[in-house]
Amino acid sequence: MAGKRILVTGGAGFIGSHVAERYVALGHTVLIVDNLSSGRRENLPAGAEFVEADILGESMGGIFDRFRPDVVSHHAAQIDVRRSVSDPRFDIQVNVLGTLNLLEHARRTGTGRFVFASSGGAAYGEQVRFPADETHPTDPCSPYGINKLTAEKYIQYMEQLGGPRGVLLRYSNVYGPRQDPHGEAGVVAIFGNRLLAGQACTIFGDGNQTRDYVYVGDVVEANVLALRDEARGAYNVGTGIETSVNALYEAMTRVLGVDLPAAHAEARAGEQQRSCIGPVRLEAECGWRPATSLADGLAVTLDSFRAISSR
Secondary structure (H helix, E strand, O other), X not given: OOOOEEEEEOOOOHHHHHHHHHHHHOOOEEEXXXXXXXXXXXXXXXXXXXXXXXXXXXXXXXXXXXXXXXXXXXXXXXOOHHHHHHOHHHHHHHHHHHHHHHHHHHHHHOOOXXXXXXXXXXXXXXXXXXXXXXXXXXXXXXXXXXXXXXXXXXXXXXXXXXXXXXXXXXXXXXXXXXXXXXXXXXXHXXXXXXXXXXXXXXXXXXXXXEEOEEEHHXXXXXXXXOOOOOOOEXXXXXXXXXXXXHHHHHHHHHHHOOOOOOEEEOOXXXXXXXXXXXXXXXXXXXXXXXXXXXXXXXXXXXXXXXXXHOO
């Protein structure tokens, strides 16, 4: 695969920084754009150029004019389902209007490919099939899911108008090193941070709600495959395995060797009961399957959290 010019939005964040790092290692020319609202400078990989900017800002036009990306890898987002429920206008601004701003500049400057970090669980909503494949009905039950799906539709619309080819990666629940336990965080990071500090954790609802936990290293490889010439349309990036929050918590306490029972609190609005997606197209077309088991991924992730907490 010849070296490409790749603009990675959100490249100082959890998933985006891992993707950008891998692209650099493969010999691509990478420009990271991040407003650092949740991303961190220490996540930026060596060898990538960095511009501090907001995807909604007017400066994006000049960035596209100068860099002329072959590919946009769009990971900048408002990722908190709960915030989307409490502040849906902000979610629309970032996840729909921000994406549209990038698409307009990508189309104007001749970008060939637009890889979008979408959400499988949120886009499908309360599922009727488990695991869900890419043909599963999309029926989001939160503003976050609605807006991720809306962004997908804009990407497909722009492609029809001669814009970049859309590759829509519908992630399940991604976890791994660099996941921030503060603010817009995943449950693995939240539990891990508290357990390492010897603090009790809170599970919202009865804990029987399930998610599909996929390791960030496997997600990165899906992003590499998204650069293939034939890649197009929506792809699930998940394991196809359901894990309850209770089971996840128990697995984490086993890895850490601690005995801290979790407390329970009222379930939060907008959260699904079950979510699990199968990577049917990625496996059939690209041979992709997640290579990292939950036990192995948790061990690596918690070791990275422990190293940070001991500094």
